[in-house]
Each structure stands twice: as C-alpha cells, then as structure tokens.
Amino acid sequence: MNRHQKEKADEASGQGRPTLKTLAFMTGLGVTTVSRALKDAPEIGAETRRRVQLVAKQIGYRPNRAGVRLRTGKTNVISLVLNTEHEIMSFVSDIIYGVSEVIADTPYHLIVTPYSRSQDPLDPIRYLVETGSADGVIISRTQPNDPRARYMLERGIPFATHGRTDMGLIHPYHDFDNYAFAAEAVRHLAGLGRRRLALLAPPVELTYHGHTLAGFADALSEVGASEIPFNTVSIDHSIEQIRMRTAQLMRRENRPDGFISSAAAATLAIVAGIEDAGLKLGRDVDVVSKQSSELLHLFRSELLVVNENFRLAGAELARSVLGWIGGAAPGTLQSLSEPGEVQAYRRPA
Amino acid sequence: MNRHQKEKADEASGQGRPTLKTLAFMTGLGVTTVSRALKDAPEIGAETRRRVQLVAKQIGYRPNRAGVRLRTGKTNVISLVLNTEHEIMSFVSDIIYGVSEVIADTPYHLIVTPYSRSQDPLDPIRYLVETGSADGVIISRTQPNDPRARYMLERGIPFATHGRTDMGLIHPYHDFDNYAFAAEAVRHLAGLGRRRLALLAPPVELTYHGHTLAGFADALSEVGASEIPFNTVSIDHSIEQIRMRTAQLMRRENRPDGFISSAAAATLAIVAGIEDAGLKLGRDVDVVSKQSSELLHLFRSELLVVNENFRLAGAELARSVLGWIGGAAPGTLQSLSEPGEVQAYRRPA
C-alpha cells in the first residue's frame, strides 16, 4: 500500500457520513464502479452489484444531494408556489399533504416558494427557473392566459397547474370540474323549487371563474331558472364585504331564493348576510356551497354542500409533475376531478 | 493569451448562468478574489470590491447553492416538520406564511418535511440531521420530554419548537400562553355567572395540555367555580366523537354551564353536541373558544372567542431559528404570546 492509497484509506474510514469513497474503500472497488453499481448499470457484474448494494444499505449510505446537484443539475426538489395572501385556510395544508404523500418515497423534497400580492406572480417562477432551484413546479390560481405556464413551457421546465389554462398549449394540470359543480348546484336548487339564483363566483381573472359561470348559465337555461346578478363580489373578497353585499341583495325586491357559493369561508359570510336581512336559510333561500372539509353542516344544518378534495388535488399535481420529469407526455398528465352529489345534511346516528 | 487562458475565456463568456468564473473573466480578476470581494472580505481593495459587486449585480449573478453547500455544508434551508394527520386547517398555512415572511429576504428556502401518525416523530428529524439537509428545523406538537428536541440539542443543530418543553434544557421556542388563555376564559365565564365548567383540552402528551389545565384549575379555585370533567376526548378527536361526548355530557344531571375549547374546529363539534341535547348557546351554556381565523362569530354569534395568531407564531419561530444559526444564545430566542381579551360578538355596522 503506497502513500496515496493509505491516505484514501484513512479518509474513507473516517467516522463522517459515508460517501462513495467510503464504499469504494470498504468494497475494495473504485468510486466509479460503486457509483454505477448503485444505479444498477449493466456493465457491472451481478455479484459486485449485489455486494455494493448490500454494504451501502448496511452502513446507511445516502447520496449527497449537493454532490449530485452540482454534477448533474438535478435538484430533486419540487416547488409549490403559493400566494401568501389569497391562499387561505385548509386549502394549502391539504395540498401540501397531498404532495407530500406522493413524493414521500421518492428522493424529492418539497419546497414552498411564496409570493405576495404586491409582486408579479412571474417573479417566483423566474427565480426558480433562473437559479435552477427545482426540477418541477406546481402553481395555482391559474389563469386562462397564464404567463407563468407560458414561461415555463418556453424554458422547458416541468410543471403542473392547479386549474386549467386556455392558451392552446398543452401542459399537465389537475382541476376540479367547476362547470359540473355549478350546473349540479343549479339543478339541485331548481329541484327544490328555487327559481332566482345568485352565484358567488371565483375572481374573474382565474380560469375556473369562466367554468363556473358557464355551468351556472347552461343549467339555468336548462331548468328555466333565472340569474340574480351578484358579481360585485367574489370569493376573494373579505368576509365583511361579502356579508354586506349579500344583506343588501337580500333586502331588494327581486332577491334570490337560491345561492351558489364557490368557497366555504364565503358561504359563512353569505349566510350571515342572509340572516342580517332577517331571512331564514332553508325557508326563504337555499345555499349550495363547495367545501374542502366537512364542517359546513355543523355551521347550519340547512346548508347544501359539495366536497372538493384538495389533498387529492395535491397528490394528482405531484404525480403529474413527477410524470413529466420522468419523461411522460404532458398531454397524458391531465386530470379532472368530478364533484360528488349535492349533499343535504344527515343527522349523525 | 496562451491556450489555457483562452479556454477559460471561452467558457466564461458562454451564455449559461454566470458563475464566479464568469465574473473573474469579466473583471480580469481571479475567482478567489471575486469570491472574497462579494462577501466584503477586508483584504480586497475597496475599489475592486465595488467593481466586482457592480458587475455581479449587473449580470444577475447568484451563487450556485449546490456549490456552496458542497463546499461549506451550509444548506440555506429551514425545514418545517409537520404531522400529516393532526395538523389540520389553517394552522399550517398560517405558520408557513409566517415563516415565509421572515425568510423572504434571506437566502433561505423553506422545505416541508412531513411525517405520518404511523411513524416515529423522530424519524424525519433523524433524516434531516443525518443527511445534513437543513441548517435549522422547526417542530410543533412539542412534548414536555421531547425526544426530538433532545436529539437536536445533542447534535448541535439549531431548531425552534412551537410550544415549550420541560426537560430543564434550554432551546428557542415560541408558545401561546395557554395558561393565561384558560384562566381568562374561566374568569370570563365566571363573570357571566357560570359555575360548572368543562374543558376540552389539547391531547395529554403535548406540553400545552398541562399549561391549559393549570390555568383552568388555578382560575377555577380563584373564582370558586367547579370543574365538570370532560377528559374522555381532546381536540385531536374527531368532530363526531367530540359532538357525541358533548351531547352525552349535556344530557346528564350535573351538566356544565360553561365550556372552554382549545381549538376552533372542536368548538363546532361542541356546539353541535350542545344543540343535539336540546340546549341553547348563551342561555343554557356559554362557550369560550380559541380561534385562529375570525370565523367563529359567524358560526354562532353567542360564541366567546380568543384569537391565536399562527402567522405570528411562524414568524417568531423562523426568527428564532435564524437567530440561533446566526450565533445568538438559544436562551434569548424564546417568546410567549399573550392572549387578547375574551371577545364577545359585536355586530358589524
């Protein structure tokens, strides 16, 4: 053993975290061989491969992320880009849990990249792409003509959108079928004899605003009901504003006898507004609302709900991004989640 | 210009992301000098320093994270460790936003490290420490004798806990003063003439269970009220279970005339249970509840609430970890958030 080899041995047997060098020393092989053996390269003998993998498992070898990243550019990171002001409540945690679930047994880490209202939504995306900080990106609050999706498509970085775009460009997405939700809600209300319906929609700039409106309009004409315009507020407005507007609306001559709400928090405000006007839920007016956790029926048992599963959305989004990274065609990584039935409250046994 | 230098120039002028080499070529300096100039090292001439920094800003140089991490071991990552099953609702998003806010203008990234109920809570921590994946860690669901805190203290990795421990060991934390919350709640209920109080507490294993119970007990004897035991459920139980237990309790002879609830979601269940038993909030019984978003008063206007700000908690926790990483003494990075007054509902104007 010459001086050079001795040095190597000394270093490799050090008690730090094991590296390829450690493994190479322990197995008596070269680093290259060890590296290739660990990734099942065909030009490594079957026995050597097993031997290396056994030792690696025994001493708990884990590839150094920085080393891999520096050499290959692969970050093993998925970034979830979130708006710090709009994305309220359980949405976010459910999506995060959904994503986590899927990447749990992959080498991927989840990083959360926030941006605030004051910023250009493109800023965080640019940062991620320019610094090569992630292998894949998940965005929400998707717009029909979304500059973020366009930008990432141009740069060829894998991503998935929560919600669809409408630019004639193909990319992975997961969406809830808000057209079906709105249409079903209208039909259900019509079935209860409601004829004058108001819709509290998502903010105009988001794609699913259009979907929701379309489903609402189509079903209205289908059942022969009419719309009471309620577009001075959206689910992005404050509780106070929605409540006030609802109360105003309900005090008018031609008030709605049915509401459809695209978000649970907003529904609380709508109900408050209805009651401010001295009216009663279930008697004077019915409300169908989306919800992401089963809490609205505790709030008012008369509420009619449709569930939207954000945890599932997170999982689907993660699967899509990983799929794209793995080389699948973006067009095959699109999914739409159908709403269940409109649920009336059932008393627990 | 010899062959060697020419190569360097060719590479450096390449259109990829700028590196120290690019800067070195542009300024005519050595990489070492550039590196040191960028971090304001004293042995670099003032003018050179300014020049390098100017060029760096102009071409949008950003240090390569993998390079830094490989060389120095510094990850520039803070990990937020979350339980995927317990941590429900807005808690998580608020904490994330709070953390994000603080690390926004630092080089730090936030990674979310999840673990599920089935796992040992120590698992994710071990993973982070062994793989050196983060410079700092934030944990929640803190226990009086918390193996995670002990483990990280032993390894010397900076962390902060959401909630305190009780092991005689010093580490940064942020906590809500649940002793004060429970005590104030009792006093408020006593002020309303309530005498038989029930407490829906946090799960026993968590530190703030003890704090809450202590505040409850101390204030009970202070005001001369009595406890109606309600410890078959905690805020970790399902809505259905809490509801059922509450209804059972309220049908008993010696039922409580006041409730204190440590979580908003659980409060919905308590109220449902009360109403299941045919009793009325505000008349037969009063409920004081913690909430993290201003929604409970919409649910039932008779509810009495105390706000807990999780966004603030997230921000404080991030500040603590960064402080520790920056070399501050752990003992100086502890904070306790005092609850505000118990709020009764005020009708909006």
Add this chain to the structure above:
DNA sequence: GTGACAATCTGTAACGTTTCAGTATATAGC
C-alpha cells in the same frame, strides 16, 4: 540599498458526484 511588512491579489485543492475515455482480463474465432 536592504529587509520587513502590509496590502492586494492568485492558484490549487477539496467537498461528492457522474461522465468520459480508457485498461485489464477472459472468451471466442480461426
């Protein structure tokens, strides 16, 4: 004019990984 010293800058090596371009050995063809 020489030596000492400070000020300013530089090359080399190393962190852990993968890729490139090999080398050594065994097997087969003839």
Add this chain to the structure above:
DNA sequence: GCTATATACTGAAACGTTACAGATTGTCAC
C-alpha cells in the same frame, strides 16, 4: 498462438464554491 471482442472494472476531470498557502507589489525604516 494469434487477433478480435465482450466483460468488468478504473482514474481523471468537471460541476461551483471556499480555504489554504502563497505570490507580487509598494512603502517605510534604517
């Protein structure tokens, strides 16, 4: 017994950064 070829392995270089150990000036004391 020779070349060709496949099999199994290997060292060196590179990714971008920082730390170490110099190197080159210029200034000053004497």
